[in-house]
Each structure stands twice: as C-alpha cells, then as structure tokens.
Amino acid sequence: MTYRAMHTALKVLTALIVTVGVFHSCSKDDASGSLSFPSSTLYFDAEGQTQTIAFSADNIGSITVSSTPSGWTAEADLITLRMKVTAPAADEPGAERQGTIKLVGYVNGGKSVSADLFVAIAGSRDLASEQSNCYILSRPDTYYTFNALVRGEGREPLATASVEVIWQTAKNLIRYLELDGQGRASFFVGSGDGGALTEGNALVGAYDADGRLIWSWHLWVTDYDPSTQSQTYANGLTFMTRNLGAGANDNATREQILASYGLYYQWGRREPFVGPYAYDCASGKDADMYNGNNSRTYLSYVESSAETGTEAYALANPMSFILGVEESGYDWLYAAHSDDLWGGTAKTAADPCPKGWRVPDGDAFAGLTIADDLAAGVDAYRQSYGWHLTDGVVTAFYLGAGRRSALLGGIQNINTNEVPKPWVGCYWTSGTGSAALTSSGMYFTLDTEDALRSEMRPRTDFQRANGLQIRCVKDE
CATH class of the missing domain: 2.60.40.10 (Immunoglobulins)
Known part of the structure; x- marks a missing residue:
C-alpha cells in the first residue's frame, strides 16, 4: 500500500471513530x-x-x-x-x-x-366543537382528538397530566390514547372485518400530576348518526332511535339483541355501567370489560356511606356502582341529595348524553302506549325482547333491558320470581318522583302468564341508586 493510500485509510478510520464517539463512549458503564x-x-x-x-x-x-x-x-x-x-x-x-x-x-x-x-x-376528526361528557365516534380508521383540559361541555378547567382508558367493551376498541402538547386527548379507532366499524363503548379518564382521576368521558363507538336517525314524537320532542350506548338494534339475532341493551346509569351520575353478558340476562354476569392494556377489569359494588355516597367519590371511582342503603333513602348519594343533577328541562353538567342531546324531562313519555298485539304478546315479545310504543304519530321500539338493582347492583329483569329474562323496560327521565329521594322513569313490562295484563307507565318512581337505561332527547 502506498503512503498516500495508507494516509487516506487512516483519515477514514479516524472519521468513523469520531462519528461513533458522538453517540457512545467506551467506558465500562456503557452496557x-x-x-x-x-x-x-x-x-x-x-x-x-x-x-x-x-x-x-x-x-x-x-x-x-x-x-x-x-x-x-x-x-x-x-x-x-x-x-x-x-x-x-x-x-x-x-x-x-x-x-x-x-x-x-x-x-x-x-x-x-x-x-x-x-x-x-387514517382520516382525522377533532371533537373540540362537540365538547361533552359523551362523544359519538362513527368513523373507522380515524384519528380522533378532543380537549382534555375542560370538563364536560367546557365548563371548568382540568389540570390534566395524562389520559388512560379506564374500561372498554372490546380489546383495542380505543388504541394509542395519548395526551399531546396542546392538552388534547388523541386516539385511534380502527376497523374490523371488511373495514367496518367495531361498535362498543369505552370510558377514558383524565389524571392529574399525582395520578388522581379528575374527570372521565364516555366514548360511544357506533355507526349510528342521531342527526339523521331520530324520531319526533307527538309532543314535539325529538328522540334517538336507540338507547345511549347501544349498537345494532334491529334485533334479528341474539347478538344484536345483546348489543341493543346500551348502558345503565344511576340517576344524576355521568358514569355509565355496562350491560349483561348474555342477551337473556340469565347468568347475572356483567359484559366483558378491558383496560387500556387489554386486561380484564371488573365493576365493584359499594354501599353508600358518608365516604362513598358523594359526587367526589363517584367521579374518582367510575367503576364503582354505589348501592343504596336505608340510611341514604336508597339514593347513591348518602346525604347531599340533589334534584338538580339532571333536573329540569335544561341540560346539566352531569348529563351523560352527547352534545346536542340530554336526558328527557319527566313528562317526555306521556301519551305512549304499547302498539303490539297483546293477545300474541308473549311470543312477539320474546322474538325481540321489547315493545313497540306509540303515541299515535310515531312508533318506536324500546328494549326490555331491565335495571341494575339499587340494593345489589346486578342486572335484574324479572316481573315475578322466575329466572331473570328481559321482561321489563326501565328508562330514566330528568324528573323527580312523587316520593322523597326518588326520580321518575318510564316503565313497561310483559306479563309472562297473561300478556293482556302487560302494562306501560310513562312515569313511575324509581329509587335513585337503580341503574336504568336512557333514551336521549334533542336539546332544543
């Protein structure tokens, strides 16, 4: 090798050593x-x-x-x-x-x-203009963002340091949830077979710098668009055509019946609770739930007390169903009872419905009657597990989804002492009941011994620790 060649090779080797040395040293600690x-x-x-x-x-x-x-x-x-x-x-x-x-x-x-x-x-969708306690996500393969620095519909600021999936009804329903530098929660909603949307529900939480949960949002993943799929009743109110949190609702199969159940809410709470594992509620088991790591997670059931029966506890423990006790008047709130959490005809800060929708007022279901042929009611009801209700102008289907018991928390769906079945429909309104510490809801039932004795009550009293379904009404 000539001197020039040796000199050139040495320069190249020296350059390589210098370049690599920028990124690591040769000490014994470089393991x-x-x-x-x-x-x-x-x-x-x-x-x-x-x-x-x-x-x-x-x-x-x-x-x-x-x-x-x-x-x-x-x-x-x-x-x-x-x-x-x-x-x-x-x-x-x-x-x-x-x-x-x-x-x-x-x-x-x-x-x-x-x-x-x-x-x-992927497409992108910024939900900032739809700021609410609940977001409808209807686009598969989409990158979503929303403002994680404010509560609900932009009322109070949040010192959010991180965001996490608290629970979701399917693995990877909500993927790659992060908090970006602008305080936005960002995540990806993918697709299933054939590029179709995988429907389900999730609860996402905001946490402060100390790791405390300070707010949560319900993400309703569904191909349902209430702006085009709604019904205006004779009383002038416009209702969604499915329950809050529900998926496919034509009830052609048992899987679709199960998807139609939607979510359950204690009166005045924003936090939703999942439905049953089986379409006929026979096992008493809750639907599967997963955290952000796709590990199984479960609801807990705690009795209302001075410690647990508060709005602060409910906010910090969204997977705890707070059972009513005699001392609380069977309200989930132990002492600081309030008629205003959902009360009145205006949307409140605790309302669980999406932007532009709210819990219906106390008289919203007045005038509805059962439209189905009660003489053939048992068999007809069993095919779809619900009644068609009508006010003479509109006919709407309501699933008999039962309720989560105020005393036990599990889903009860019976009108006698038989094995639990979807024989009862219970739907919250924002109205108060006639008895103290109760709120009103719409109720119907199939009498399994004599369908002609089946009944529908547009307004009846329910203890507030019960978990009922919600059919949202347009907020106008």
Whole structure:
C-alpha cells in the first residue's frame, strides 16, 4: 500500500471513530442505551405521503429499521435523529393501511433496544366543537382528538397530566390514547372485518400530576348518526332511535339483541355501567370489560356511606356502582341529595348524553302506549325482547333491558320470581318522583302468564341508586 493510500485509510478510520464517539463512549458503564419516539403514532392523510419524525437515542452506536407494514418504507438517520416514513401508494398490491414500524438500536457489546411506531393511513376528526361528557365516534380508521383540559361541555378547567382508558367493551376498541402538547386527548379507532366499524363503548379518564382521576368521558363507538336517525314524537320532542350506548338494534339475532341493551346509569351520575353478558340476562354476569392494556377489569359494588355516597367519590371511582342503603333513602348519594343533577328541562353538567342531546324531562313519555298485539304478546315479545310504543304519530321500539338493582347492583329483569329474562323496560327521565329521594322513569313490562295484563307507565318512581337505561332527547 502506498503512503498516500495508507494516509487516506487512516483519515477514514479516524472519521468513523469520531462519528461513533458522538453517540457512545467506551467506558465500562456503557452496557445500556435507550431509543424512543416522542409519540407512539404517526398518521397519514393519504396514500404515498411521506413524513419525518424525530426520535431520541442515548448511547446508541448504530440503528436499523427491522420491520415495517407491507408497502411502507422507513429510513432512520442516527446523525440527524430523524426517520423518514412513506406510506404505500394507492395501487400497491397487498399493502397494509396500518401497522407498526420497529426501530432497533445497538449499544456496546451487541445489546439492543427498540422503539415501536404505529403508522396508519387514517382520516382525522377533532371533537373540540362537540365538547361533552359523551362523544359519538362513527368513523373507522380515524384519528380522533378532543380537549382534555375542560370538563364536560367546557365548563371548568382540568389540570390534566395524562389520559388512560379506564374500561372498554372490546380489546383495542380505543388504541394509542395519548395526551399531546396542546392538552388534547388523541386516539385511534380502527376497523374490523371488511373495514367496518367495531361498535362498543369505552370510558377514558383524565389524571392529574399525582395520578388522581379528575374527570372521565364516555366514548360511544357506533355507526349510528342521531342527526339523521331520530324520531319526533307527538309532543314535539325529538328522540334517538336507540338507547345511549347501544349498537345494532334491529334485533334479528341474539347478538344484536345483546348489543341493543346500551348502558345503565344511576340517576344524576355521568358514569355509565355496562350491560349483561348474555342477551337473556340469565347468568347475572356483567359484559366483558378491558383496560387500556387489554386486561380484564371488573365493576365493584359499594354501599353508600358518608365516604362513598358523594359526587367526589363517584367521579374518582367510575367503576364503582354505589348501592343504596336505608340510611341514604336508597339514593347513591348518602346525604347531599340533589334534584338538580339532571333536573329540569335544561341540560346539566352531569348529563351523560352527547352534545346536542340530554336526558328527557319527566313528562317526555306521556301519551305512549304499547302498539303490539297483546293477545300474541308473549311470543312477539320474546322474538325481540321489547315493545313497540306509540303515541299515535310515531312508533318506536324500546328494549326490555331491565335495571341494575339499587340494593345489589346486578342486572335484574324479572316481573315475578322466575329466572331473570328481559321482561321489563326501565328508562330514566330528568324528573323527580312523587316520593322523597326518588326520580321518575318510564316503565313497561310483559306479563309472562297473561300478556293482556302487560302494562306501560310513562312515569313511575324509581329509587335513585337503580341503574336504568336512557333514551336521549334533542336539546332544543
């Protein structure tokens, strides 16, 4: 080798040593390193789009992109700490619209660390204009955001430091929930077979810097659009055509009947509770629930007391069904009883319905009667587990979803002492009852011994610790 060649080789080797030395030293403590992205997600508006994302690397000597979804490309640069990602073209065969890119970094001694980045070609939807205690999510493969720094419909500020999925009715229903730098909760709603929306419900919580739950929002994932699927009754009120939290509701199969149940609410509480595991309520078991890590989670049942029977406790413990006791008058609130939590005809801060909708007032169901042929009632009812109710102008279907017992918390759905079945319908209104510490609701029942004795009461008293269904009315 000539002197010039040796000199050139030495310069190249020196440059390599200097370059690598920027990212790690040669001390004996260099046994570990770290690699991370500022966000776990990167969304693309269209096919073929290219974006660049920064990453952090500590004590990393080299990096490689070890895997990408089919059709995606990714190039990472350790010097600039940037990764360029390109989505597949629209006509690329076999390309995936979403998936995970894995970036691997190598430290001294051959050890490695990795960081995952979820990428997706997805639409986006900012829900800031729909600020509420409940959001309807009706678009699959969509990146959603909402303001996590205010309560409900923008009333009080929140010192939100993080957000988490408290429960969801299906694994990965709500994915990659994060709090961004602007105080927005962001998450991804994917799709199931054939690109269809997977319906279900979730509860997302806001936590302060000390890890305390300070608010929660109900996410209702459904293909239902109440702005186009509603009914205006003879009294002028416009109702949704399904229960709050319900999925498919034509009741052609047992699975659809189960999906039609919707969620259960204690009077005056925002926090929803899931329905039964089985369509006929026979097992008494609650529907499956999962946390943000897709692990099973369960409701708890606590008796109302000076400690548990408060609005503050209910807010901090949204998975606790607060049982009524004699001392509380069978209200979930132990002492500070209030007729105003849902009371009146105006929407309140505790109202659980989506933006533009509210719990119906006490006389909202007046004039409704059973439209079905009661002579054939038992068989007709058993086919759909509910009644068609009419006011002479509109006929609407209401499922016999029963109630969560004020005393036990479990779903009870019987009108005799027989095995529980969906024989009873119970729907809250915002009105107060005729007896102290009760609120009014609509009630109907199938008499299984004589269908002609079945009845429907537009307004009856219920103890407030009961968990009933809600059919939201337009807030006008």
